[in-house]
Amino acid sequence: MKTSQAHLFIIDPQNDFCDLPGAALPVAGAQADLERLARFIRTAGPALARISLTLDTHQPLDIAHPGCWQQADGSPVAPFTQIHAADLAEGRYRPVAPLSPEHARAYLEALEAGGRYTHMIWPVHCVAGSWGQQIHAPLAAALADWQQQTGHTPFEVIKGTHPWTEHYSAIQAEVPDPAAPETLPNTALLARFAGSGPILVAGEASSHCVKASIEHLAAHLGAEARRLVLLTDCMSPVAGFEAAAADLIHHMQSLGAQALSAQAALALLAED
Incomplete structure:
Protein backbone atom coordinates (compact mmCIF):
# COMPACT_ATOMS: atom_id res chain seq x y z
CA MET A 1 0.00 0.00 0.00
CA LYS A 2 1.61 3.26 -1.15
CA THR A 3 1.25 5.60 1.79
CA SER A 4 2.51 8.47 -0.40
CA GLN A 5 -0.93 8.35 -2.03
CA ALA A 6 -2.83 8.76 1.25
CA HIS A 7 -6.35 10.13 1.02
CA LEU A 8 -7.92 11.86 4.03
CA PHE A 9 -11.72 11.56 4.11
CA ILE A 10 -13.36 13.96 6.58
CA ILE A 11 -17.07 13.53 7.29
CA ASP A 12 -19.21 16.45 8.52
CA PRO A 13 -16.60 18.43 10.54
CA GLN A 14 -19.14 21.17 11.25
CA ASN A 15 -19.89 23.57 14.08
CA ASP A 16 -23.36 22.17 14.76
CA PHE A 17 -21.83 18.80 15.65
CA CYS A 18 -19.16 20.26 17.95
CA ASP A 19 -19.62 20.52 21.71
CA LEU A 20 -19.57 24.30 21.46
CA PRO A 21 -21.98 26.97 22.75
CA GLY A 22 -24.73 27.47 20.19
CA ALA A 23 -24.29 24.12 18.44
CA ALA A 24 -27.59 22.51 17.44
CA LEU A 25 -26.57 18.87 17.71
CA PRO A 26 -23.38 18.73 19.81
CA VAL A 27 -21.43 15.49 19.98
CA ALA A 28 -19.39 15.14 23.16
CA GLY A 29 -15.69 15.21 22.27
CA ALA A 30 -16.17 16.53 18.74
CA GLN A 31 -14.36 19.83 19.29
CA ALA A 32 -11.28 18.01 20.60
CA ASP A 33 -11.56 15.50 17.72
CA LEU A 34 -11.44 18.22 15.09
CA GLU A 35 -8.68 20.18 16.79
CA ARG A 36 -6.66 16.95 16.91
CA LEU A 37 -7.42 16.38 13.24
CA ALA A 38 -6.26 19.92 12.41
CA ARG A 39 -2.93 19.19 14.10
CA PHE A 40 -2.70 15.92 12.19
CA ILE A 41 -3.15 17.71 8.85
CA ARG A 42 -0.53 20.32 9.73
CA THR A 43 1.95 17.60 10.69
CA ALA A 44 1.20 15.23 7.80
CA GLY A 45 1.26 18.02 5.21
CA PRO A 46 2.21 16.80 1.72
CA ALA A 47 1.99 13.16 2.84
CA LEU A 48 -1.75 13.66 2.30
CA ALA A 49 -2.13 13.44 -1.47
CA ARG A 50 -5.88 14.11 -1.37
CA ILE A 51 -8.47 15.42 1.05
CA SER A 52 -12.20 14.93 0.56
CA LEU A 53 -14.77 16.26 3.01
CA THR A 54 -18.52 16.26 3.37
CA LEU A 55 -20.86 18.94 4.67
CA ASP A 56 -24.26 18.00 6.04
CA THR A 57 -26.59 20.66 4.63
CA HIS A 58 -30.32 21.03 5.29
CA GLN A 59 -33.22 23.41 5.11
CA PRO A 60 -35.34 23.93 8.24
CA LEU A 61 -38.13 21.91 6.59
CA ASP A 62 -36.74 18.38 6.45
CA ILE A 63 -38.13 14.90 7.01
CA ALA A 64 -35.80 14.49 9.99
CA ILE A 83 -40.81 7.24 14.57
CA HIS A 84 -41.58 3.79 13.20
CA ALA A 85 -43.86 2.88 10.32
CA ALA A 86 -46.14 1.25 12.88
CA ASP A 87 -46.42 4.57 14.74
CA LEU A 88 -47.71 6.19 11.59
CA ALA A 89 -50.13 3.36 10.84
CA GLU A 90 -51.51 3.49 14.38
CA GLY A 91 -51.86 7.27 14.39
CA ARG A 92 -49.35 8.12 17.11
CA TYR A 93 -47.60 10.54 14.76
CA ARG A 94 -48.62 12.18 11.50
CA PRO A 95 -46.71 14.10 8.84
CA VAL A 96 -47.26 17.81 8.33
CA ALA A 97 -47.70 19.25 4.81
CA PRO A 98 -45.88 19.40 2.50
CA LEU A 99 -44.66 15.97 3.67
CA SER A 100 -47.47 13.75 2.40
CA PRO A 101 -48.82 10.74 4.31
CA GLU A 102 -48.12 8.56 1.27
CA HIS A 103 -44.46 9.54 1.08
CA ALA A 104 -44.02 9.36 4.86
CA ARG A 105 -45.41 5.83 4.97
CA ALA A 106 -43.36 4.60 1.99
CA TYR A 107 -40.23 6.26 3.34
CA LEU A 108 -40.50 4.78 6.84
CA GLU A 109 -41.19 1.32 5.44
CA ALA A 110 -38.23 1.53 3.04
CA LEU A 111 -35.91 2.85 5.75
CA GLU A 112 -36.82 0.04 8.13
CA ALA A 113 -36.53 -2.56 5.37
CA GLY A 114 -32.94 -1.40 4.86
CA GLY A 115 -32.19 -2.49 8.41
CA ARG A 116 -29.72 0.31 9.12
CA TYR A 117 -31.65 3.00 10.98
CA THR A 118 -34.95 3.82 12.63
CA HIS A 119 -36.21 7.26 11.66
CA MET A 120 -35.00 9.86 14.15
CA ILE A 121 -36.24 13.40 14.59
CA TRP A 122 -33.17 15.60 15.09
CA PRO A 123 -32.91 19.22 16.18
CA VAL A 124 -32.85 21.58 13.22
CA HIS A 125 -29.17 21.52 12.29
CA CYS A 126 -26.64 22.41 9.60
CA VAL A 127 -29.01 24.81 7.88
CA ALA A 128 -27.53 25.99 4.59
CA GLY A 129 -25.50 29.17 5.04
CA SER A 130 -25.61 29.13 8.84
CA TRP A 131 -22.73 29.17 11.33
CA GLY A 132 -23.66 25.61 12.27
CA GLN A 133 -23.16 24.39 8.72
CA GLN A 134 -19.62 25.78 8.52
CA ILE A 135 -16.41 23.79 9.05
CA HIS A 136 -15.04 24.10 12.59
CA ALA A 137 -12.61 27.04 12.47
CA PRO A 138 -9.30 25.36 13.52
CA LEU A 139 -9.85 22.63 10.96
CA ALA A 140 -10.81 25.14 8.25
CA ALA A 141 -7.56 26.99 8.91
CA ALA A 142 -5.54 23.78 8.68
CA LEU A 143 -7.22 22.88 5.40
CA ALA A 144 -6.46 26.32 3.97
CA ASP A 145 -2.80 25.97 4.95
CA TRP A 146 -2.64 22.46 3.42
CA GLN A 147 -4.06 23.86 0.19
CA GLN A 148 -1.46 26.64 0.16
CA GLN A 149 1.33 24.18 0.95
CA THR A 150 0.41 21.50 -1.60
CA GLY A 151 -1.47 23.38 -4.30
CA HIS A 152 -4.34 20.89 -4.00
CA THR A 153 -7.94 21.77 -3.24
CA PRO A 154 -10.06 19.69 -0.85
CA PHE A 155 -12.97 18.04 -2.65
CA GLU A 156 -16.22 19.09 -0.95
CA VAL A 157 -19.43 17.07 -1.01
CA ILE A 158 -22.70 18.71 0.02
CA LYS A 159 -25.18 16.14 1.29
CA GLY A 160 -28.64 16.30 2.82
CA THR A 161 -30.18 18.97 0.62
CA HIS A 162 -33.06 16.75 -0.53
CA PRO A 163 -35.66 17.27 2.21
CA TRP A 164 -37.59 13.99 1.96
CA THR A 165 -34.90 11.43 2.75
CA GLU A 166 -32.26 11.14 5.45
CA HIS A 167 -28.74 11.44 4.08
CA TYR A 168 -26.35 10.16 6.74
CA SER A 169 -23.97 8.66 4.20
CA ALA A 170 -21.74 10.70 1.94
CA ILE A 171 -22.16 8.02 -0.71
CA GLN A 172 -25.94 7.98 -1.06
CA ALA A 173 -29.16 8.76 0.78
CA GLU A 174 -30.67 6.16 3.09
CA VAL A 175 -33.69 5.90 0.78
CA PRO A 176 -32.53 7.06 -2.67
CA ASP A 177 -35.05 8.73 -4.97
CA PRO A 178 -34.44 7.97 -8.68
CA ALA A 179 -35.95 11.38 -9.52
CA ALA A 180 -33.44 13.20 -7.28
CA PRO A 181 -29.86 12.69 -8.52
CA GLU A 182 -28.40 14.14 -5.30
CA THR A 183 -29.74 11.11 -3.39
CA LEU A 184 -28.16 8.52 -5.71
CA PRO A 185 -24.63 7.06 -5.41
CA ASN A 186 -22.06 9.86 -5.67
CA THR A 187 -19.92 8.54 -8.48
CA ALA A 188 -17.60 11.58 -8.49
CA LEU A 189 -16.71 10.99 -4.85
CA LEU A 190 -16.32 7.23 -5.30
CA ALA A 191 -13.97 7.80 -8.24
CA ARG A 192 -11.60 9.76 -6.01
CA PHE A 193 -10.86 6.67 -3.93
CA ALA A 194 -9.64 4.64 -6.91
CA GLY A 195 -5.91 4.07 -6.96
CA SER A 196 -5.14 5.84 -3.70
CA GLY A 197 -3.15 4.44 -0.83
CA PRO A 198 -4.60 4.36 2.67
CA ILE A 199 -7.94 6.10 3.10
CA LEU A 200 -7.81 7.87 6.45
CA VAL A 201 -11.26 8.53 7.91
CA ALA A 202 -12.28 11.15 10.50
CA GLY A 203 -15.31 13.26 11.39
CA GLU A 204 -18.66 13.27 13.14
CA ALA A 205 -20.48 11.38 14.29
CA SER A 206 -18.96 7.90 14.38
CA SER A 207 -22.36 6.42 15.22
CA HIS A 208 -24.20 7.95 12.28
CA CYS A 209 -22.69 9.85 9.34
CA VAL A 210 -19.21 8.37 9.66
CA LYS A 211 -20.66 4.90 10.12
CA ALA A 212 -23.09 5.16 7.22
CA SER A 213 -20.48 6.63 4.87
CA ILE A 214 -17.80 4.08 5.66
CA GLU A 215 -20.17 1.13 5.43
CA HIS A 216 -21.23 2.27 1.95
CA LEU A 217 -17.63 3.00 0.95
CA ALA A 218 -16.41 -0.38 2.19
CA ALA A 219 -19.13 -2.12 0.18
CA HIS A 220 -17.98 -0.22 -2.91
CA LEU A 221 -14.31 -1.01 -2.29
CA GLY A 222 -14.85 -4.73 -1.72
CA ALA A 223 -11.54 -6.40 -0.93
CA GLU A 224 -9.87 -2.98 -1.07
CA ALA A 225 -11.69 -2.00 2.13
CA ARG A 226 -8.48 -3.03 3.88
CA ARG A 227 -7.11 0.36 2.76
CA LEU A 228 -9.41 2.10 5.25
CA VAL A 229 -7.81 3.56 8.37
CA LEU A 230 -10.22 4.90 10.99
CA LEU A 231 -8.68 7.70 13.07
CA THR A 232 -10.33 6.67 16.31
CA ASP A 233 -9.42 9.81 18.27
CA CYS A 234 -10.74 12.08 15.52
CA MET A 235 -14.38 10.91 15.72
CA SER A 236 -17.00 10.50 18.46
CA PRO A 237 -20.52 9.02 18.70
CA VAL A 238 -23.84 10.66 19.45
CA ALA A 239 -24.63 10.06 23.12
CA GLY A 240 -26.59 6.86 23.56
CA PHE A 241 -25.26 5.36 20.32
CA GLU A 242 -21.81 4.31 21.52
CA ALA A 243 -22.53 0.68 20.60
CA ALA A 244 -23.13 1.65 16.97
CA ALA A 245 -19.71 3.32 16.85
CA ALA A 246 -18.06 0.28 18.41
CA ASP A 247 -19.80 -1.96 15.87
CA LEU A 248 -18.32 0.15 13.08
CA ILE A 249 -14.78 -0.35 14.37
CA HIS A 250 -15.25 -4.09 14.79
CA HIS A 251 -16.85 -4.51 11.37
CA MET A 252 -14.12 -2.56 9.60
CA GLN A 253 -11.39 -4.50 11.38
CA SER A 254 -13.07 -7.73 10.27
CA LEU A 255 -12.62 -6.49 6.68
CA GLY A 256 -8.90 -5.88 7.24
CA ALA A 257 -9.15 -2.13 7.88
CA GLN A 258 -7.16 -0.47 10.65
CA ALA A 259 -8.29 1.57 13.65
CA LEU A 260 -5.48 3.90 14.72
CA SER A 261 -4.92 7.05 16.71
CA ALA A 262 -3.89 10.13 14.76
CA GLN A 263 -0.37 9.78 16.14
CA ALA A 264 -0.12 6.16 14.99
CA ALA A 265 -1.42 7.18 11.57
CA LEU A 266 1.42 9.69 11.27
CA ALA A 267 3.84 6.83 11.80
CA LEU A 268 2.06 4.87 9.04
CA LEU A 269 2.46 7.79 6.63
CA ALA A 270 6.18 8.00 7.46
CA GLU A 271 6.79 4.46 6.22
CA ASP A 272 7.50 5.52 2.62
Missing part, protein backbone atom coordinates in the same frame (compact mmCIF):
# COMPACT_ATOMS: atom_id res chain seq x y z
CA HIS A 65 -36.65 17.85 11.60
CA PRO A 66 -39.54 18.49 14.03
CA GLY A 67 -41.46 20.81 11.70
CA CYS A 68 -42.51 17.92 9.46
CA TRP A 69 -44.28 15.94 12.18
CA GLN A 70 -47.02 16.18 14.81
CA GLN A 71 -48.24 13.93 17.56
CA ALA A 72 -51.78 12.56 17.33
CA ASP A 73 -53.17 15.50 19.34
CA GLY A 74 -51.44 18.05 17.09
CA SER A 75 -48.67 18.85 19.55
CA PRO A 76 -45.05 19.13 18.37
CA VAL A 77 -42.73 16.16 18.14
CA ALA A 78 -39.63 16.64 20.27
CA PRO A 79 -36.12 16.17 18.92
CA PHE A 80 -34.64 12.70 19.51
CA THR A 81 -38.02 11.06 18.99
CA GLN A 82 -37.92 7.85 16.96
